[in-house]
Amino acid sequence: MKTQAPKAKQLIILSGKGGTGKTSISAAFAHLSASDHLPAQAVIVDADVDAANLGLVLKPEIGPANDFWGSSLAVIDSDLCINCLACSPVCRYDAIFPDPQIADVQWIDPIACDGCAACVYACPVNAISMVKQQEGNWFHSKTAFGPLFHAELFPGKENSGKLVTLIRQQARLYAEDTRANLIIIDGPPGIGCPVISACAGTDFGLIITEPSLAGLHDLKRVLGTLRHFHIPSVVCINKADIYPEGARAIREFAKAENIELIGEIPYDENLPKSMINGDPITVSFPDSPAALAVRELWQKVLRLLDVQEDLA
Numbered sequence: 001m002k003t004q005a006p007k008a009k010q011l012i013i014l015s016g017k018g019g020t021g022k023t024s025i026s027a028a029f030a031h032l033s034a035s036d037h038l039p040a041q042a043v044i045v046d047a048d049v050d051a052a053n054l055g056l057v058l059k060p061e062i063g064p065a066n067d068f069w070g071s072s073l074a075v076i077d078s079d080l081c082i083n084c085l086a087c088s089p090v091c092r093y094d095a096i097f098p099d100p101q102i103a104d105v106q107w108i109d110p111i112a113c114d115g116c117a118a119c120v121y122a123c124p125v126n127a128i129s130m131v132k133q134q135e136g137n138w139f140h141s142k143t144a145f146g147p148l149f150h151a152e153l154f155p156g157k158e159n160s161g162k163l164v165t166l167i168r169q170q171a172r173l174y175a176e177d178t179r180a181n182l183i184i185i186d187g188p189p190g191i192g193c194p195v196i197s198a199c200a201g202t203d204f205g206l207i208i209t210e211p212s213l214a215g216l217h218d219l220k221r222v223l224g225t226l227r228h229f230h231i232p233s234v235v236c237i238n239k240a241d242i243y244p245e246g247a248r249a250i251r252e253f254a255k256a257e258n259i260e261l262i263g264e265i266p267y268d269e270n271l272p273k274s275m276i277n278g279d280p281i282t283v284s285f286p287d288s289p290a291a292l293a294v295r296e297l298w299q300k301v302l303r304l305l306d307v308q309e310d311l312a
Ligand code: SF4
Pocket: 073, 074, 090, 091, 092, 093, 094, 095, 096, 108, 112, 113, 114, 115, 116, 117, 118, 119, 120
């Protein structure tokens, strides 16, 4: 009889902004998890639901679209509305107007409505109801390197944090079912709501930064977010040799903050070339300096994560 598999470890890869190489490194990790003789069997998550781009490198066979239902918005049933105007004064968002198409009926602007439901209680004839909105889709796709969970938030929608939480849950359930022992999460840029949803409950954070003042600033902000959630974290400098002073400042910061500088990836023109090819650098240019540094980084991260092979 099979024993219960240990919970998959969750690795979050973050950077304070886009363009640091975070997605290139996530893609290479996905490839290494599938190809190295290592005890990792990974499920991959692209948690940048506003602008998912991990798929550009992993080239998934896209799975069926699943609806993502976000918040509820108020809707007026024009057949029931008696135009008493009791609703508009209670709306703090100025979302209620005369219907532009039907005379003597009110209408709610879905862009302005905040979903507070105050108008529902104000209406004497129950003409207003709260209706769930589809705000995006999520997908369980197949890649050559393992399953990929990703999503798209529709333009103008704001529930990105909730959508990130949803795809993380789906990835975790899938990992449980398949006894996968690692979840690699390519996090969103910044430190906002989707980043918080992508970080919460993870086991380990890898921060990718660049050797610049802006990189150091972003590193501090991301580190603050990870520490808020008590997530052990390490830092890696990408393009470490392009600005020695910037790299030195990051090394000094890491030392002062007692955060391990786990890797330094040299500038390597093969990295952007591999993105153009639509392949992880460890596939396109496996012997290039950046690929070798990423491979070393992966081995160190696995050791720190203490990923255990499921031998049951
Ligand atoms: S739900 Fe709130 S925000 Fe939306 S229309 Fe009603 S009162 Fe205004």
